[in-house]
Amino acid sequence: MGQFTIKDLAKKLDVAPSTVSRALRDHPDISEATKKRVAVAAEKYNYQPNQLAQSLQKKCSNTIGVIVPEIRHDFFSTVISGIEEVAYEFGYTIMVCQSNETLAREIINTQALVSNRVAGLLIAISSETTSYEHLSGVLRQGVPLVQFDRVVEELPTSKVVVDDYGAAYEAVVHLIESGYRRIGHLAGQEGIALNRRRYEGYRDAMRDNGLEVEKKFHLHGGYREEDGYKGAGKYLALDELPEAILAINDPVAVGVFTRFKEAGVRIPDDVALVGFSDTPAAALIDPPLTTVYQPAFEIGRTAVTLLLKQLEAEGEFVPETRTLETRLLVRGSSRPKVD
Amino acid sequence: MGQFTIKDLAKKLDVAPSTVSRALRDHPDISEATKKRVAVAAEKYNYQPNQLAQSLQKKCSNTIGVIVPEIRHDFFSTVISGIEEVAYEFGYTIMVCQSNETLAREIINTQALVSNRVAGLLIAISSETTSYEHLSGVLRQGVPLVQFDRVVEELPTSKVVVDDYGAAYEAVVHLIESGYRRIGHLAGQEGIALNRRRYEGYRDAMRDNGLEVEKKFHLHGGYREEDGYKGAGKYLALDELPEAILAINDPVAVGVFTRFKEAGVRIPDDVALVGFSDTPAAALIDPPLTTVYQPAFEIGRTAVTLLLKQLEAEGEFVPETRTLETRLLVRGSSRPKVD
DNA sequence: AATCGTACCGCAAACGTTTGCAGAAGACCC
DNA sequence: GGGTCTTCTGCAAACGTTTGCGGTACGATT
Numbered sequence: 001m002g003q004f005t006i007k008d009l010a011k012k013l014d015v016a017p018s019t020v021s022r023a024l025r026d027h028p029d030i031s032e033a034t035k036k037r038v039a040v041a042a043e044k045y046n047y048q049p050n051q052l053a054q055s056l057q058k059k060c061s062n063t064i065g066v067i068v069p070e071i072r073h074d075f076f077s078t079v080i081s082g083i084e085e086v087a088y089e090f091g092y093t094i095m096v097c098q099s100n101e102t103l104a105r106e107i108i109n110t111q112a113l114v115s116n117r118v119a120g121l122l123i124a125i126s127s128e129t130t131s132y133e134h135l136s137g138v139l140r141q142g143v144p145l146v147q148f149d150r151v152v153e154e155l156p157t158s159k160v161v162v163d164d165y166g167a168a169y170e171a172v173v174h175l176i177e178s179g180y181r182r183i184g185h186l187a188g189q190e191g192i193a194l195n196r197r198r199y200e201g202y203r204d205a206m207r208d209n210g211l212e213v214e215k216k217f218h219l220h221g222g223y224r225e226e227d228g229y230k231g232a233g234k235y236l237a238l239d240e241l242p243e244a245i246l247a248i249n250d251p252v253a254v255g256v257f258t259r260f261k262e263a264g265v266r267i268p269d270d271v272a273l274v275g276f277s278d279t280p281a282a283a284l285i286d287p288p289l290t291t292v293y294q295p296a297f298e299i300g301r302t303a304v305t306l307l308l309k310q311l312e313a314e315g316e317f318v319p320e321t322r323t324l325e326t327r328l329l330v331r332g333s334s335r336p337k338v339d
Numbered sequence: 340m341g342q343f344t345i346k347d348l349a350k351k352l353d354v355a356p357s358t359v360s361r362a363l364r365d366h367p368d369i370s371e372a373t374k375k376r377v378a379v380a381a382e383k384y385n386y387q388p389n390q391l392a393q394s395l396q397k398k399c400s401n402t403i404g405v406i407v408p409e410i411r412h413d414f415f416s417t418v419i420s421g422i423e424e425v426a427y428e429f430g431y432t433i434m435v436c437q438s439n440e441t442l443a444r445e446i447i448n449t450q451a452l453v454s455n456r457v458a459g460l461l462i463a464i465s466s467e468t469t470s471y472e473h474l475s476g477v478l479r480q481g482v483p484l485v486q487f488d489r490v491v492e493e494l495p496t497s498k499v500v501v502d503d504y505g506a507a508y509e510a511v512v513h514l515i516e517s518g519y520r521r522i523g524h525l526a527g528q529e530g531i532a533l534n535r536r537r538y539e540g541y542r543d544a545m546r547d548n549g550l551e552v553e554k555k556f557h558l559h560g561g562y563r564e565e566d567g568y569k570g571a572g573k574y575l576a577l578d579e580l581p582e583a584i585l586a587i588n589d590p591v592a593v594g595v596f597t598r599f600k601e602a603g604v605r606i607p608d609d610v611a612l613v614g615f616s617d618t619p620a621a622a623l624i625d626p627p628l629t630t631v632y633q634p635a636f637e638i639g640r641t642a643v644t645l646l647l648k649q650l651e652a653e654g655e656f657v658p659e660t661r662t663l664e665t666r667l668l669v670r671g672s673s674r675p676k677v678d
Numbered sequence: 679a680a681t682c683g684t685a686c687c688g689c690a691a692a693c694g695t696t697t698g699c700a701g702a703a704g705a706c707c708c
Numbered sequence: 709g710g711g712t713c714t715t716c717t718g719c720a721a722a723c724g725t726t727t728g729c730g731g732t733a734c735g736a737t738t
Contacts, residue, residue, distance in 0.1 A: 005723090005724055007724070015688085016689075017688090017725080017726095018689080018725095019688070021727085022687090022726085031687090034686085034687085046476065046480075049454060050454070050723090050724050050725070051456065052391050052394050052455070052723090052724080054724080054725055055693095056391045056695090056724085056725075057724080057725045057727090058693085058725085058726075059693065061391065063455070071416055071419050071420040072413070072416045072417045072419075072420040077411045077413075078411045080410050080411075080435070081410040081437065084435065084437055085437075093436065093451055093452070094435060095402065095432050095434050096419070097423065097427070097433075098423055112432055114387055115387045115388060115389070115390045116390045117342070117391050141342060254619075257623075279619075280413075280564075280618075281619050284596075284623055285625070286625035297411075344693090344694055344695090345695065346694075354718085355718045355719075356695080356696095357695095358716090358718070360695065361697090364696090366697095368715080368716060370715075370717090373716085388695080389693090389695070391693090392695040393694080393696080394695095394723095395724065396695045396696050396697090396723050397696075397723085398723065
């Protein structure tokens, strides 16, 4: 068995492998006649070039490595979809790994992908990732790297992000304008740039409107629905509830939503709620969730595009940061307050 | 630049590349002393084996190809997650492609993956796929293939499916027991095995309960939310509505849900609704959607497992079909009818 | 008729591994 | 001290490509 190789083809046609190779790649040295013969035979025997061999020889492959915290998270699967889309368009295939939000696995993933000699790496770091040695290692080895969504700012790579600060600011202003004053923030892990940026947007929006951030309403958790569920439990354990909550993302908001519903807390009458991402579920729950739309698909597309650009550029390339537009989708969960 | 190779390592240690290779793989011929030296140096210089070269030489790679209709569909992203999970566990990486529900792209995807000499292929066919030449081609080339969810039954491959017939049957019986009589079915494209099986379950459940399938209530569409939206439009265009609808999957059910809500059709009072998959949104809409839970994650896990088994087996392998359990999740959208 | 140019093709090395085989060095036996 | 066994290591070929360079054959030019 085994695949049909260029040598087999050469033997069939009684020419040298090199001739076949050149014929297939339309090299001017080869006569039209033999080009045709080769093409016909290749078709007939269903010859498919061995990408492994090709990549080995050219010292560069046409696969792109992707590392995300969790594939099944709607945001990331949409990003991956976007990545695959343009990768496909440019003749690349993608290798996808998930870190499961752990640093250990993220490290193994990067090594595996480098070991597979991917042309470049696209990554959104795990929530545990606070040391970047593995990533700077990748850079040191000359593997192009583009970060998206959850980025470490210190690293000199291209980045694709959204204006988290501005989006959070806008969301909070919206809440304030809707009549909510005592606004809480259910954030992600501390120390992550993305969290910090959203927090600062929240904080500044409060400050600029003469409101103060109440520490007890500023809680930390993870990125998953269960984290939201737990977070809501913490709010419920307080002596009083905030008037509104800005959740770090939609899954968390949904978790809060569920927990509150169980507890008989009405949304938005008792507590207004705003999420981040616009997952499909957001629009469907009742009341529908006000959320910050993030162009996940575009984030993916842009990330590969930057990577490909870097691949073209070879030496003279400078990291570039693309900040994509968000859009606040105002829905029922933050209906103007009536007292 | 360029990665550190086994040759570089050999030069540093003043031994032959073959010795380094053997030392790294713990070959008994090599003395403990040099093994240690090699290990230390490999660590020091951060040597990472070139998988491409390895795969080329061994004539088999450690990457698994995955083709799904759409990555962002919750069901598939969850399957992929499961696939990645066990692939990772066994030292494999996965290459993921989406066919976007088109045959043309599915063909290109399979070729690309074969060209990359994946160890095996995992596929859920597109809704357009009615000719299987590309897949039998893959088999003819000796590339292990496992189908999941949307399978073509004629092909002699391992398969991972759920009992679509039984699940649909159960769902319809549930509707009947809840007092619904005139039950419609919003199916997918005709000619797809999965659709046929679910249809038959629907049909037989009706028949076994002395009810007849009304042709006008049996419509066809696609797998996406928009297809459900459109399908609902078709129902609305009829002179009357069915009492209940079994949708081919959750996104479609959600589309129906949305369209009906717009039209003022109440669920389940005017029309009851049942979906398939249990996407996250299903439980969150109001009323929550009754649906058939499919163990997406397990489907993914099982698919790789079967593939790995086949890879071990070498010659003496016989295709195997695993049918995973579904579970009907009864929720508000099919509340017992009150007349 | 000798030279040159051109058009086309093959040889062989290389990419980074693995592996069968042979070889070197020492230990052991008689 | 010559032979045989071990133990360890290196050589070289191979996996399927690509590519620099050299070579052949032929027609054209002087």
